[in-house]
Amino acid sequence: YVQQDDFYGHRPVFFNAEKGKYLFYNQKHRRWQIFVRTSWKASARLCTKRAPHLSGETWHVYNGKKFLTEPEMSTKLAPPSTAEEKCAKAADAIYVKTQWSNVTGGFMKTEKICNERPVYYDE
Numbered sequence: 001y002v003q004q005d006d007f008y009g010h011r012p013v014f015f016n017a018e019k020g021k022y023l024f025y026n027q028k029h030r031r032w033q034i035f036v037r038t039s040w041k042a043s044a045r046l047c048t049k050r051a052p053h054l055s056g057e058t059w060h061v062y063n064g065k066k067f068l069t070e071p072e073m074s075t076k077l078a079p080p081s082t083a084e085e086k087c088a089k090a091a092d093a094i095y096v097k098t099q100w101s102n103v104t105g106g107f108m109k110t111e112k113i114c115n116e117r118p119v120y121y122d123e
Helices: 083-089
Strands: 002-008 011-016 021-026 031-035 044-046 059-062 067-070 093-096 105-114 117-122
Touching: 002 021, 083 105, 083 117
Parallel strands: none
Antiparallel strands: 002 011, 011 021, 021 031, 031 044, 044 059, 059 067, 093 105, 105 117
């Protein structure tokens, strides 16, 4: 699941493109849910107010008739990206425009990394 720009229940929404399902927080019922869209419905749910990877609670999966405990299902954080991976995802060029500085202009990404971030230069 990848975090989206959307929020539901005042918490971030995550999407699994391979499965076409969302992981989101149902604030009314105080639980995390998985379903094909953000909704009061769920195909799986985790009853906790905490972040799903911190809860220690057990997921329940709907089998078509009722929710059953699924002890093998868990939620974990992905390992953090390396500085190189973060820089590879950074924009190849940026444009800075400001009224408070003379730094305005276009900048291109270099191969250099400083403080785990790409270094840009102006042309």
